[in-house]
Amino acid sequence: MGVVRRSGRGTAQHADYGFFGPESVTWKVWSYPTSLALGFLRAVVVEELDPFLLASVAQSGQVQARPRLRYDRTMQYFATVKFGDTASVLAAADTLMKIHSRAVGTDPVTGREFDANDPDSQLWIHLTAWHSILYTYEVFGPGKLPAHEEEQYWEECARAAEFQTIDPADVPRTREGIRAYFEAYRPRLIASEVAQGMMDFLLDADAIVLPPELPAPLRRLFTAATRHAVIATLPRWMRRLGGTPQPAVVDALAIAVTRPVIRLLAASATLQLAVLRVASPRTVPVLEPVLRGTPAVAPVVSTPAEAYAAHGPTPREQYAALLAARARKEGPAPYPPAHREPVLDFA
Structure with a gap:
């Protein structure tokens, strides 16, 4: 299914509203232009402090070898789960499971086994x-x-978790619960030299988001603005771990300069799509119907339970089968060092 075209008008449409839809808080927050660079960039920077995730990333070396492609594919996956139609979301979940099924090995920092799934x-x-x-x-x-919308946001976060191996019961449903989760996870984070190097690399956002043919001054300006803006959102302890110190006055300046730019983008769907075509071209077909307010062919929102009843095993069930296969010395072989992943679309 995926994105279809309305005959005669050429307007992109989704087959249905997938698992959230225009009444969801997910659409409200994730379609806002802060997610395009700042939100995603903050997420991937913070994630590098987890030694198991870092080991999985370092195993392939593809983040540094093909940063724009990896960013584009990650954006496409997250956008598909939030805004894609039912069939596209289920296909994306299956694809991610297959990609991660070979991302296993030994973390060189802790000496423990890691498994991307x-x-x-x-x-x-x-x-x-x-x-x-x-x-x-x-x-x-x-x-x-508003409080009721934030409550709905975290409920929808738990719904999205069902397209990975996560037990939705483990997803906190409140701001306090999210804070408690990160506080409990904090002792597991490691400020290794590799982690700090990867965080620094990702904060040079022009290598990830911008095409190389853009003028160097524009690239430097973009990187300086996004780097300072992202660091301004990090807690002090995380900055110390990541080796990314920044004075409070720079935090305030970065926020003051960035906020009006983001709000200018938010006022124009055409401008947002123009930026998206540069930053993540694979995401454009997923987000264009949402930003333009184009209704789905069938304006229906599904639940994961309904979808998987017709589709087949859930990611958690697939993972259980994968672990059973590994116990029998079967299943997909781990990725070799510095492998090159195929270019796969999630829609």
Whole structure:
């Protein structure tokens, strides 16, 4: 199914509203332009402090070898789950499971085994993304959500977790619960030299978001603005771990300069799509119907339970089968060092 075209008008449409739809808080927050660079960039920077995620990233080396492609594909995946139609979301979940099924090995920092499909690791990535998207929306966008909308946001976060190996019961449903989760996870984070190097690399956002043919002064300006803005959203202890100190006056200046730019973008769907075509072209077909307010062919919102009843095994069930296969010395082989992943679309 995926994106279809309305005959005669050429307007992109989704087949249905997937699992959230225009009445959801997810659409309200994730479609706001703070998510495009600042929210996603904050999430991937913070995630590098987890040694198991870092080991998985370092195993392939593709973040540094093909940063724009990896960013584009990550944006496409998250956008598909939030805004894609039912069939596209289920296909994206299956694709992610297959990609992660070979991302296993030994973490060189802790000496422990890592598994990209492990529910604990998946929860760290999931909550870091949802928290970062909401937090940048609050700092650079309209501000905090009303209490009932924030409650709905975290309920929808738990719904999205069902497309990974995460048990939705493990997803906190309140701001206090999210804070408690990150506080409990904090002792597991490691400020290794590799982690700090990767965080520094990701904060040079022009290498990730902008095409290389753009003029160097524009690239430097973009990187300086996004770097300072993202660091301004990090707690002090995390800055110390990541080796990214920044004075409070720079925080205030970065927020003051960035906020009006974001609000200017938010006022124009055409401008947002123009920026998106530069930053993440794979995401454009997913977001264009949403930003333009184009209704789906079938304006229906599904539940994960309904969808998987017809589709087949859930990611958690697939992971259980994968673990059973590994116990029998079967299943997909781990990725070799410095492998090159195929270019896969999630829609």
